[in-house]
Amino acid sequence: MRELPDETRRALDIPADILALEPDQMRRLGYEVVDRVIEHLTTLGEQRALTTGDLVTLTTQLGGPIPRQGSSISENLTKLADIALANQQHGEHPRYFARVPGPSSYPAILGEWLATGMQSVASSWGGGSGPSTLETIVCSWLRDGLGLAPTCEGVLLSGGSMANITAVITARNIKGPGIIYLTDQTHSSIKRGLLAIGQPPEHIRILATDSSFKLNPIDLRAAIEVDIENGLAPMLVVATAGTTNTGAVDDLPAIGAICESFKMWLHVDGAYGGPAALCDRGRLALPGLERADSFVTDPHKWLFQPYDIACLFVKTPGALEQTFAMNPEYLKDVAGGAVELQNRSLELTRRSRAVKLWLTFRSYGLETLSAAINRGIGLAEYAQFLVEEDERLEIITPAALGIVTFAGINADAADHVRAAAELTADGYAAVSSTVLKGRTVLRLCTINPSTTTDDIAGTVARLAQFLSRG
Numbered sequence: 001m002r003e004l005p006d007e008t009r010r011a012l013d014i015p016a017d018i019l020a021l022e023p024d025q026m027r028r029l030g031y032e033v034v035d036r037v038i039e040h041l042t043t044l045g046e047q048r049a050l051t052t053g054d055l056v057t058l059t060t061q062l063g064g065p066i067p068r069q070g071s072s073i074s075e076n077l078t079k080l081a082d083i084a085l086a087n088q089q090h091g092e093h094p095r096y097f098a099r100v101p102g103p104s105s106y107p108a109i110l111g112e113w114l115a116t117g118m119q120s121v122a123s124s125w126g127g128g129s130g131p132s133t134l135e136t137i138v139c140s141w142l143r144d145g146l147g148l149a150p151t152c153e154g155v156l157l158s159g160g161s162m163a164n165i166t167a168v169i170t171a172r173n174i175k176g177p178g179i180i181y182l183t184d185q186t187h188s189s190i191k192r193g194l195l196a197i198g199q200p201p202e203h204i205r206i207l208a209t210d211s212s213f214k215l216n217p218i219d220l221r222a223a224i225e226v227d228i229e230n231g232l233a234p235m236l237v238v239a240t241a242g243t244t245n246t247g248a249v250d251d252l253p254a255i256g257a258i259c260e261s262f263k264m265w266l267h268v269d270g271a272y273g274g275p276a277a278l279c280d281r282g283r284l285a286l287p288g289l290e291r292a293d294s295f296v297t298d299p300h301k302w303l304f305q306p307y308d309i310a311c312l313f314v315k316t317p318g319a320l321e322q323t324f325a326m327n328p329e330y331l332k333d334v335a336g337g338a339v340e341l342q343n344r345s346l347e348l349t350r351r352s353r354a355v356k357l358w359l360t361f362r363s364y365g366l367e368t369l370s371a372a373i374n375r376g377i378g379l380a381e382y383a384q385f386l387v388e389e390d391e392r393l394e395i396i397t398p399a400a401l402g403i404v405t406f407a408g409i410n411a412d413a414a415d416h417v418r419a420a421a422e423l424t425a426d427g428y429a430a431v432s433s434t435v436l437k438g439r440t441v442l443r444l445c446t447i448n449p450s451t452t453t454d455d456i457a458g459t460v461a462r463l464a465q466f467l468s469r470g
């Protein structure tokens with residue numbers, strides 16, 4: 001009988017339960033986390049909307065040399081909640097109006113916890129048939145709810161940035177290289193993505209938007225014709241269904257018709273605005289979604305999901321697989337099932353982002369979700385109403401898909417930046433300033449249904465006061 005080498009024996013002497021905890025301890029710690037999260041969620045309105053710490057203090061509190069010995073999990077959980085997770089934006093705070101809020105909901109949080117606890121995986125059919133099925137189900141619910149083309153296939157990704165660039169990679173693979181048309185309101189992550197995937201800068205056109213911050217179809221057609229005259233190949237238009245700055249929606253029916261006539265690919269970025277199409281008023285503001293060859297929307301923005309989850313749809317069945325399929329020898333025993341989600345993007349190991357969205361749809365139902373979205377649209381309209389009533393303020397762009405921008409009548413650019421910074425530093429609310437056609441303005445994004453009319457009134461009143469102080 002051969003002897004095992006000593007070092008192997010010593011390794012095998014390490015107990016198999018080295019990382020295990022007692023069931024009671026696991027339960028107690030789990031309940032601590034639940035209690036902590038419920039406390040957080042039910043007192044959000046009394047907390048600061050955003051807290052930014054300083055690196056030295058945070059590193060001193062959380063860092064130090066690599067811990068060689070373990071320490072109390074309970075105490076470490078408290079440290080995480082009190083220090084690390086307290087020093088951040090709370091996108092789910094009722095007065096977090098900056099950039100794009102992330103108002104997540106409790107069923108979605110539960111879904112995320114469950115999926116994590118069960119090490120959910122949605123890569124291959126053989127390794128994750130249940131989660132893979134969930135993903136195809138939530139994608140088809142979303143596709144139908146949003147009114148996308150019925151042939152659309154979906155895949156869940158980490159966010160709008162990844163989903164948009166995955167769409168562009170797919171378009172380029174199917175149509176071949178060519179000129180890509182953006183606007184000055186296209187989200188900045190798309191240009192970054194284009195450069196990262198090697199799109200030559202001289203093959204990117206950035207078209208100026210009109211006075212409503214929308215792509216003018218006449219300008220688009222003219223730009224395409226100039227490129228064709230110069231022997232270039234127009235390939236893709238990126239239109240936006242809800243720009244981050246103003247909520248503007250490009251004219252998708254007209255742009256779709258142009259793309260069709262030039263045999264170009266229409267990609268629509270509805271990362272923040274897309275979910276609005278789940279409610280009647282949003283659907284009216286977003287005509288033409290069915291024209292998109294690819295479409296992106298982020299449930300972690302306006303569909304009440306914790307980070308992260310974005311959804312990419314591609315109209316041509318099989319186009320994603322044609323672009324991303326791989327079949328190496330070490331994956332052969334798990335491949336070959338109904339759907340291989342590992343073959344729909346660059347992600348191989350991927351947790352199930354569908355669990356939380358499935359639970360959200362099932363728990364609330366479309367009617368409640370659509371009403372929650374409609375409330376966000378109404379809150380921006382209420383903010384517009386208050387701004388119009390206040391003689392110190394003026395509307396710059398009217399409420400559109402839960403975004404409104406406004407400015408102080410007698411205030412300059414610096415005053416606006418200062419007002420946003422002061423209100424945010426004060427902790428009452430978090431708001432952004434932005435620049436529209438050279439003018440610095442204030443912007444509220446009101447997609448959190450738990451925001452009250454008092455929250456809106458308090459925020460507008462404080463901003464008006466900061467601005468009029470000069």
Ligand SMILES: Cc1ncc(COP(=O)(O)O)c(C=O)c1O
Nearest residue numbers: 100159160161187189244271272
């Ligand atoms: C219109 C639009 N596209 C893309 C993105 C990028 O999405 P993410 O931050 O999830 O990568 C955003 C983010 O706000 C957005 O508003």
